[in-house]
Amino acid sequence: MxxxxxxxxxxxxxxxxxxxxxxxxxxxxxxxxxxxxxxxxxxxxxxxxxxxxxxxxxxxxxxxxxxxxxxxxxxxxxxxxxxxxxxxxxMKRMDKIIEINEFSRYAVLEAGVTTGKIKAYLDENHPDLQPPIPDAPPSVTVAGNMLIHGSGYLSQKYGCHSSLINGLEVVISTGEICRFGSCAVSDYWFSKGPIPDLIGLFTSAFGTMGIITKISIKLFPKPKFRDLVFGFLEGFLDLPKIMSKITFTELAEDIMIGKSDVQEAFKNFASLMVYIVGNSKEELNFKRKTIEQIFEEYDARVAPLSGRIRDIMMSQPQYGAALAADWKKGGGFEYVGSFIPLEKIPEAIEKGTKISKKYGLIPSLLCRLIGRGHAVMFSVTFPFNRANPKDMINTRKGLEETNKMILEIGGIPWKSELGGQKLIMEKMDPNFKKIFKNIRNIFDPNGIMNPGNWDD
Ligand SMILES: Cc1cc2nc3c(=O)[nH]c(=O)nc-3n(C[C@H](O)[C@H](O)[C@H](O)COP(=O)(O)OP(=O)(O)OC[C@H]3O[C@@H](n4cnc5c(N)ncnc54)[C@H](O)[C@@H]3O)c2cc1C
Missing domain, CATH: 3.30.43.10 (Uridine Diphospho-n-acetylenolpyruvylglucosamine Reductase, domain 2)
Incomplete structure (x- = not known):
């Protein structure tokens, strides 16, 4: 034709x-x-x-x-x-919220439902439930985010978003409609098993395995109260210990570490953000005191926040992230996100800072703990001016060098652009690659699904 x-x-x-x-x-x-x-x-x-x-x-x-x-x-x-x-x-026109199951706590969504839409719908119709969503702008899709191992305010407690998928409906390249998870057997989209878990084949696959048309995601109870314990730690070496200690208490909802050189005086400090939740003030107070005691044990300074900054951090993280992304006002933003082991935080901060400086950026790094400390989402941000070709070249070089550094320290770049995917493939177990290729051939024998991604 x-x-x-x-x-x-x-x-x-x-x-x-x-x-x-x-x-x-x-x-x-x-x-x-x-x-x-x-x-x-x-x-x-x-x-x-x-x-x-x-x-x-x-x-x-x-x-x-x-x-x-x-x-x-x-x-x-x-x-x-x-x-x-x-x-x-x-996929934006396929944006129906198909089912909310209050008892088994899941939502079945068409692939174009945005994070803004599901949040607003639950707030209005099921105020006791909350969805796992990222700090990305509310126009991103739930499916797009869950499929790329995204993370958000519930990820410390419950794991990265890909692990919160219960089921998928997929159109594979031959046009066949396939269901994965409990929906392959039952009318209830409530669980991945107990059958072989093939859902993982579609996560971080970047559209190479098929078109997801429906997704079932886990929902979680929404606690009555939320608060933030904020503080500063001088130096970075103690971060794994203090983070490990906090996760052992199982009291924190979300834990983030920031490192920014925007203010010269703070460049040797890590900012610690520990979000706590509860259904009574007493519960919240107990959690706050316990976290503050751990801060003190490591000589981290508790710094109460108030005003606009606190409002943004508590209830508008998407707005805060968008502001941070746009601080150069140049219309360009990318970051190397990565999964790293907890003990690698100091090394990642030290090396990420050096790379940022080398490319003329003010270092701005962020960690978010995933799954009770089993991994850390570590990112080095690159805001840039699209109108400046030198800035674009610098950014690409900086991204590549950061990807290499992450792989060298034992981490894995996340949602990586083509160059990063190639670096990952170079380091990948050859038998993993072989099996992955064979599986892709079964799902997509003509190689039409987002080809060029995950190719070595
Ligand atoms: C300011 C800012 C802050 C951010 N903060 C976060 C954060 O806190 N956490 C986080 O996880 N991310 C964050 N991000 C990154 C990103 O925006 C999100 O992960 C976002 O949710 C991706 O979803 P999307 O709908 O834009 O996906 P897309 O970019 O549209 O798609 C992602 C990948 O999935 C594939 N895909 C999409 N839909 C389908 C489908 N139906 N079937 C098969 N494959 C599909 C696409 O081909 C692509 O490869 C942030 C981004 C910005 C700009």
């Missing part, structure tokens, strides 16, 4: 308003806010239901046209920008 015939078939599937090959509309799909080079897109299509997804995928498979699924398109590392042209399938 030629381009004219393909666009005609796509029009027939989704209607004239939801497919385009016009350059001015493809432009925004060819790049994101990160530092990846823009890449060409041939078509963008916005299906409204699974039958439309199935028809588009069958067309693409027949014609061997690459397909890249996209949620909010905000990973910043170019993961929803096609590497080999073809179709971007924008």
């Amino acid at each position: 030629d381009e004219k015939q393909i666009i005609h078939v796509l029009h027939e599937i989704v209607g004239n308003d939801f497919v385009s090959n016009r350059p001015e509309e493809l432009f925004i799909y060819s790049q994101d806010s990160g530092a990846s080079e823009p890449r060409s897109v041939d078509y963008v299509v916005m299906p409204q239901n699974i039958i439309e997804v199935q028809k588009i995928v069958r067309l693409a498979n027949r014609e061997k046209i690459p397909i890249t699924p996209m949620g909010g398109g905000l990973t910043l590392s170019g993961l929803a920008i096609p590497v080999k042209k073809g179709i971007v399938m924008d």
